[in-house]
Amino acid sequence: MDQIAGISSGWLAYLTRPQVYTQIAVVSGPLVVLLAIRSLTMRQRLKIYAHALSIVIIAGGITVLAILKTPTGLALFLSTTYGLWLFVDRLRNWLKPKVSSTLLTKVDTEIIRPLLLASAGVMLISKVSNISQIASIPLFSWFGSVLTIGQVATVLIALYTLVVGSLPASLALAYCLGRLLNLAAGSRRALALIIRYSLVGFGIIWALDFTGFNRTAIFAIAGGLSVGLGFGVKEVFANFISGIWLLLEGSVRPGEVLLVDNDPCEVRRLGLRAALLWRDRDNTELLIPNQEFLTTTTTTFTCSDGMRRCEVRVSSAYRHEPLDVMALLLKAALEVPDVLAEPKPTALVLDYGDSAIQYAIRFWIADPMQGTRISSDARLA
DSSP states (O other), X not given: OHHHHHHHHHHHHHHXXXXXXXXXXHHHHHHHHHHHHHHHXXXXXXXXHHHHHHHHHXXXXXXXHHHTTOOOHHHHHHHHHHHHHHHHHHHHHHHTTTSOHHHHHHHIIIIIHHHHHHHHHHHHHHHHSOHHHHHTSEEEEETTEEEEHHHHHHHHHHHHHHHHHHHHHHHHHHHHHHHHHTOOHHHHHHHHHHHHHHHHHHHHHHHHHHTTOOHHHHHHHHHHHHHHHHHTSHHHHXXXXXXXXXXXXXXXOTTOEEEETTEEEEXXXXXXXXXXXXXXXXXXXXXXXXXXXXXXXXXXXXXXXXXXXXXXXXXXXXXXXXXXXXHHHHHHHHTSTTSOSSSOOEEEEEEEOSSEEEEEEEEEESOGGGHHHHHHHHHHO
């Protein structure tokens, strides 16, 4: 702690120098003006001009400092970081029409921006002090091992990079294995989840080993947790085990269509605690604990194949010839564009009512999520 206090006092002494104040003002002043212009105007073109104006003012200020023979290293560093930040903004706007907005936002906010800020922070610290000396400062004791600032920073950065970067890596690896093994899209998604969780698990084990975690303590903590799991969080633990089992079994995979409360729902994501399902009828997302799929009967439309059989019931008076009615039902069903010709639709006589005969037309469709709409088209036909 004394070393941290000494380094902090050195930083404060550096920041109180007039040359440092001047360089910070040269860069921050135009940025304040820029923020004011962006908040006062709604025109996009003026906002773009404000960015250009701020860059020109900063460049002019640095030039004046150089002419006056005042240090400009910090100003150049801050302005370069600001320029890179603007470049990322322009690159994102250029990629918007070409890349999925969700993927673009995730990469921008979780990878590029944090990487830029972390790199800038490390470079700034290295300019004002010895970064190796800071990294060797002991921070706290961890199960008999003394951890330094460098070790803690390395573990945090590595775990964050692994958690964020494991998603595209697992998707790419699952895609390659899926093409090699000729796996279906749902199987590739399940494989990607298994790969990602495996990578994160190995990362946590590496972090514990890197920080000198005592393996005997792992068994002691595991024994204590087993008692706690049995009483306190058994439902969470049961959902966790159920999620792993479902991933390995492949019975509830992303892309599957399940029947939930008589509505077809598509599995969007299978997590270790709950599955995220999407219902087309009202564009609703459902979170269902994994344990529900193992303890209750689940109806799936896509386990073996994606086809689903639908049924439409109609009534016809006794005076109409049943064979003619059935022929009309078959003809009407085949006129619906989304009804499959193979397997062929089937017309049936279900029952004799008091004043009419009950008929049914059964037909097959390729997309289980569209069953309600296609059945409505068949009724209209």
